[in-house]
Amino acid sequence: MKINELLNVKYPLIQGGMANIATGEFAASVSNAGALGLIGAGGMTTEILKENIQKCKQLTSQPFGVNLMMMNPYVDEMAQLVIDEGIKVVTTGAGNPSKYMKAWKEAGIIVMPVVPSVALAKRLERSGADAVIVEGTEAGGHIGELTTMALVPQVVEAVSIPVVAAGGIASGKQLLAAYALGATGVQVGTCLLASEECPVHENYKNAIVKAKDTDTTVTGRIGGTPVRIIKNRMAKEYIKREKEGASMEELETYTLGSLRKAVLEGDTQSGSLMAGQVAGMVKEIKPVKAIIEDLFHDCEIEKEKLMNFLGE
Ligand SMILES: Cc1cc2nc3c(=O)[nH]c(=O)nc-3n(C[C@H](O)[C@H](O)[C@H](O)COP(=O)(O)O)c2cc1C
Numbered sequence: 108m109k110i111n112e113l114l115n116v117k118y119p120l121i122q123g124g125m126a127n128i129a130t131g132e133f134a135a136s137v138s139n140a141g142a143l144g145l146i147g148a149g150g151m152t153t154e155i156l157k158e159n160i161q162k163c164k165q166l167t168s169q170p171f172g173v174n175l176m177m178m179n180p181y182v183d184e185m186a187q188l189v190i191d192e193g194i195k196v197v198t199t200g201a202g203n204p205s206k207y208m209k210a211w212k213e214a215g216i217i218v219m220p221v222v223p224s225v226a227l228a229k230r231l232e233r234s235g236a237d238a239v240i241v242e243g244t245e246a247g248g249h250i251g252e253l254t255t256m257a258l259v260p261q262v263v264e265a266v267s268i269p270v271v272a273a274g275g276i277a278s279g280k281q282l283l284a285a286y287a288l289g290a291t292g293v294q295v296g297t298c299l300l301a302s303e304e305c306p307v308h309e310n311y312k313n314a315i316v317k318a319k320d321t322d323t324t325v326t327g328r329i330g331g332t333p334v335r336i337i338k339n340r341m342a343k344e345y346i347k348r349e350k351e352g353a354s355m356e357e358l359e360t361y362t363l364g365s366l367r368k369a370v371l372e373g374d375t376q377s378g379s380l381m382a383g384q385v386a387g388m389v390k391e392i393k394p395v396k397a398i399i400e401d402l403f404h405d406c407e408i409e410k411e412k413l414m415n416f417l418g419e
Contacts, residue, residue: 110238110271110292113217114196115170117141118399119292121219121240121271122299124174124379125200125248126150127366128307131159135166136304140396144169145198149176150366153184157166160192170195172217177202177357190214196239198294201249203227205234219271221294223251228262236268239243240294243274247297247383250274250325250333257405263289277385283413297383298402302395308373311380318386326362330355334362337380341365 109119109272120142122129126149134144146163148156156173163171175185178201184206189197197204197211199220211218212235221240222228228239241262243255251258263270272290276282276371277298285293300307301315309313324338326345336342345361362379369378395400 108269108291110269111226113238114143118403119271119332120399121145121172121198121273121292121294121404123248123273123294123296124148124172124200125247125296125300126174126176127370128300128305131161131163132160132166132307133304134171135163135394136240136302137399138163138167138169138171140399141169142399143196144171145174145176145196146171148185149174149179149200151179151181151267153188155331156181156185157188157192157216160188160194162284172196172198173206174200176200177204186210189216199271203230205231208235221273222262223253223258225258225261226267228266232266238271238291239266240271240273241290242294243272244289244333244335245384246274247300247323247335247386248381250335255285259285259288259394266401274383275385277383277402279402279407279409281385282402282406283409292300295402297385298389299384299395301389301392302398303392304395307370309383310375311369311378312392314375314380315382315386315389316391318382318389320384320387321386323382323386327358330358330391334379334381335383337375337382337386339378339380340376341379 111119118141122137124145124147126147129147134146137144146159196217217237219238220231241259244250259272269291271292272285273294276293299311325333327333329349365379368374369380
């Protein structure tokens with residue numbers, strides 16, 4: 108079963124819940140295009156999340172979900188808010204959501220945690236997760252160690268719930284490859300940053316469009332909080348000081364408010380332009396609907412090509 112049947116949407120595609128970016132308005136534009144839009148609650152307060160949920164409800168009659176970051180200080184309140192607001196799908200990032208699982212399941216919520224390892228996928232299946240989003244290190248934002256190619260099939264073997272592949276998917280070829288690895292759908296972030304509807308600054312979108320294959324790097328590898336971003340002055344200084352053994356406090360001065368600087372002010376030098384390795388494949392800014400339709404259309408073409416190739 109493809110994940111769209113579980114989620115009751117047209118396409119088996121989930122928009123990554125990107126903190127400080129994925130507003131209710133943006134999530135609605137993705138849901139209206141036939142995929143699952145998510146509100147990224149990461150940088151929000153409970154009140155702001157509530158406003159975004161209400162905005163999303165006004166703008167779409169299609170299913171949408173909320174992404175909760177487990178390290179958000181308001182996560183306990185938010186876990187209750189999604190129940191009170193009748194949210195149908197919750198995805199979780201940066202941690203283990205087991206303690207909320209019972210209440211969410213009783214409320215009929217479909218729960219899909221993002222996992223970077225087989226061990227966490229198995230644990231969350233036991234806790235009652237309906238599916239897992241398996242994210243490879245190619246992805247933009249906070250990442251794990253393993254690649255999508257290596258990790259997805261290992262999780263597919265280890266669990267019996269549906270697996271959604273995330274990280275490194277921005278073309279029909281990659282979508283097809285995700286199915287071949289055993290995924291029932293995909294989650295994408297980077298390719299949707301370069302959409303007309305995405306509320307990031309034009310400079311951020313242009314930086315994605317201009318990026319080459321090697322233009323992302325990872326800050327925080329040594330400190331244990333790896334984040335994939337586009338290389339710029341801030342990233343270079345951060346990594347240099349990190350290698351020199353700078354304290355967490357000093358390193359925080361580089362990242363403090365840096366995502367906001369990139370998203371709102373378009374500061375491409377000292378801002379944190381989170382993006383995945385597929386930024387090198389994103390060549391133009393398009394409407395969300397066109398990005399999603401092209402992905403699935405190209406996947407069909409690639410499937411034909413592959414069948415011809417394998418049939419030779
Ligand atoms: C700018 C940005 C911010 C992100 N923020 C979050 C977040 O708040 N919560 C989360 O679970 N994942 C977050 N992610 C990861 C995405 O949800 C998604 O899994 C990832 O982008 C997929 O890989 P891709 O970037 O190669 O498409 C973020 C990704 C990006 C690019």
